[in-house]
Amino acid sequence: MADDHPYADRFGVTRRIPEQGRPRAEVLAELETMATEEDRAWESGKCSGTMYCGDHDHYGFLNEAYGLYAHVNALQRDICPSATRFEGEIIAMTLDMLHADAVSDGEPVGIVTSGGTGSIVHALLAYRDHAAQTRGVTRPNFVKPETGHPAFDKGCHLFGIELRTAPIDPETTLVDVAAMAELVDDQTIAIMGSACNYGYGTIDPISELSDLALERGVGLHVDGCLGGFILPWGQELGWDIPVFDFRLPGVTSISADTHKYGYGFKGSSVVTFRDKALRNAQYFFLTGWSGGKYCSPGMDGSRSGGALASTWAAMVTIGREGYLGYARQIFETADRMKDAVRSHPELRIMGSPTFCFSFTSDEFDIYHVNDAMRAKGWRFNGQQYPNAIHMAVTRPQTQPGVVEEFTADLAGAVAYAKEHAEDTPKSAAIYGGVAGGLDDEADEFIRMVMGDMMDRHQSVPAKD
Ligand SMILES: *Cc1c(COP(=O)(O)O)cnc(C)c1O
Numbered sequence: 001m002a003d004d005h006p007y008a009d010r011f012g013v014t015r016r017i018p019e020q021g022r023p024r025a026e027v028l029a030e031l032e033t034m035a036t037e038e039d040r041a042w043e044s045g046k047c048s049g050t051m052y053c054g055d056h057d058h059y060g061f062l063n064e065a066y067g068l069y070a071h072v073n074a075l076q077r078d079i080c081p082s083a084t085r086f087e088g089e090i091i092a093m094t095l096d097m098l099h100a101d102a103v104s105d106g107e108p109v110g111i112v113t114s115g116g117t118g119s120i121v122h123a124l125l126a127y128r129d130h131a132a133q134t135r136g137v138t139r140p141n142f143v144k145p146e147t148g149h150p151a152f153d154k155g156c157h158l159f160g161i162e163l164r165t166a167p168i169d170p171e172t173t174l175v176d177v178a179a180m181a182e183l184v185d186d187q188t189i190a191i192m193g194s195a196c197n198y199g200y201g202t203i204d205p206i207s208e209l210s211d212l213a214l215e216r217g218v219g220l221h222v223d224g225c226l227g228g229f230i231l232p233w234g235q236e237l238g239w240d241i242p243v244f245d246f247r248l249p250g251v252t253s254i255s256a257d258t259h260k261y262g263y264g265f266k267g268s269s270v271v272t273f274r275d276k277a278l279r280n281a282q283y284f285f286l287t288g289w290s291g292g293k294y295c296s297p298g299m300d301g302s303r304s305g306g307a308l309a310s311t312w313a314a315m316v317t318i319g320r321e322g323y324l325g326y327a328r329q330i331f332e333t334a335d336r337m338k339d340a341v342r343s344h345p346e347l348r349i350m351g352s353p354t355f356c357f358s359f360t361s362d363e364f365d366i367y368h369v370n371d372a373m374r375a376k377g378w379r380f381n382g383q384q385y386p387n388a389i390h391m392a393v394t395r396p397q398t399q400p401g402v403v404e405e406f407t408a409d410l411a412g413a414v415a416y417a418k419e420h421a422e423d424t425p426k427s428a429a430i431y432g433g434v435a436g437g438l439d440d441e442a443d444e445f446i447r448m449v450m451g452d453m454m455d456r457h458q459s460v461p462a463k464d
Contacts, residue, residue, distance in 0.1 A: 004453045007034065015461040021365050045402035047379040049356075049392035053263040063314035064266055066304075072305030075296060090258065093271040097232050098224070098245040098254055106134055106275030108246065112258075112268060112308060113296050116225035119255035120270035121155035122282060122298055126253070127189040127219050127274065128159055130281035140189045145175030145204055147197040149223060152211035161189065173200040173351035176357040177208045179444075184212070190219030190252070192331030195244035196227040199383050199390060200239070205242060210250030219252040219278070225269065226392070228256025228452070230355060233327035235441060246274060253278065256438050259441045263326075264311040264320060264396075329398040337393065340407040343415050350388060358383060358390040361417070367425030369410070375428065382427060 012029060013174035042051040053059070074083040100108035113119045124142065131137035141162035143150045148165075156163040164170055166180035180191060191213060193204030206222055213220035222244055224231070245254060252274045259266040262306040282327045287295040306348045318326075334355045341347050342357050347369075349356045370389050380389040397403070 010087040037252040038134040045396040046377045052260050052394045054396035062310040065311040067304030069309040073305040074305045083305050086312040100246045102247045108278045110272040115269050116257045117151040119269040120151040124155035125251045126282040131189040139187045143183045143191045153190035173202045175204045184216050190216045192221040194223045200350045200358045201353035202351040213250035220250045222254045224256040229261035258311045267307045268311040333398045334393040335401045358388045360388040364417045364421040367427045369413040370427045374411035417429040
């Protein structure tokens with residue numbers, strides 16, 4: 001396993017605010033050393049997902065935009081009307097991309113949040129409170145396909161919503177709509193489908209889910225955190241991608257991450273709603289507080305104006321032409337990588353994915369392939385039930401030579417896997433890249449690993 005604390009010996013461990021501040025130049029040099037070394041891990045194009053853009057020039061520009069507003073509190077709009085402009089325009093552009101112009105039965109709106117999880121939990125809160133206000137729901141439940149992101153489980157956990165999980169068809173990896181229908185009852189606030197899901201990159205039958213939602217009078221959230229800012233362009237370019245957005249009458253909210261294929265900085269995402277009433281259900285006001293009248297549009301209090309400014313700057317400088325161009329390169333690269341996988345009869349791609357795909361093997365444990373690819377510098381995310389590895393193609397993979405390297409390294413890895421089919425692979429399947437045992441044991445193991453990673457340098461120094 002990678003060492004989580006490689007800098008302790010090199011730079012020492014700071015356990016108390018330094019008596020005298022350190023020189024800025026020295027601190028910047030230290031920061032630059034760590035950043036430059038860490039960037040090497042993905043600049044080669046061998047890292048799945050994570051670095052969606054990877055263009056240091058673009059990052060430099062975003063840093064300038066961010067820097068102008070980093071110190072601004074977007075909660076206090078009277079002194080920063082620019083934040084209102086950025087947020088409104090980010091939402092408008094996102095709604096337009098998701099075809100909200102097709103909506104005639106509502107007033108489409110949105111919220112800019114701090115990330116995909118933020119967008120998902122805001123949607124859950126809106127559904128819970130809207131269902132309580134309009135349908136008198138007191139024991140709320142929410143239904144997701146097994147492949148739905150853990151952020152839905154997290155939000156349900158936080159808000160006291162019962163989470164129900166619908167099975168998927170193991171062949172297509174798509175949700176079993178009939179099974180989902182069975183789980184919907186009069187306390188169901190909403191259901192969800194992914195476009196696309198994180199694990200397999202496949203798109204749930206959103207059109208069928210839309211029919212189900214309308215028939216049963218529940219909301220339908222489409223999780224476009226990963227695909228929201230790339231699938232619309234792929235559709236426009238002619239890739240085989242079904243309609244998943246506001247053109248479907250049952251879709252009541254969509255999350256789309258600007259900090260993934262929107263090519264903004266980490267810390268921004270958009271959740272869009274078919275109608276204002278749904279979003280407004282989660283607004284929070286405390287008008288009688290002695291400290292003044294308080295209201296906030298979402299769960300955060302103070303927020304950095306930098307995140308809004310840089311996200312807006314990314315969208316307006318890349319433009320439709322830019323997004324289409326990058327999407328074309330990404331879809332073409334993914335197609336070539338999938339062809340490389342398909343050229344090995346021992347490997348099997350899960351379902352019919354587009355820019356993000358997952359593969360397994362019925363002949364050997366696919367983690368052997370992962371082990372061999374890791375030795376060549378590749379970083380994939382591991383999956384379980386069945387074991388599989390996943391690749392979300394991003395701009396760093398579109399650099400010349402990366403597909404060729406993938407193809408060659410994969411061939412070597414398949415040979416390695418066949419040779420070691422009887423052994424236990426070194427890598428195992430835990431989201432985030434830490435290895436563990438099974439179920440209960442895995443919970444305990446993860447708790448221990450998290451504890452070591454987070455806490456080792458947190459101890460308070462002894463007082464003299
Ligand atoms: C990334 C992702 C999320 C969660 O987003 P964060 O930005 O990590 O909070 C949700 N759903 C899908 C499909 C994702 O890929």
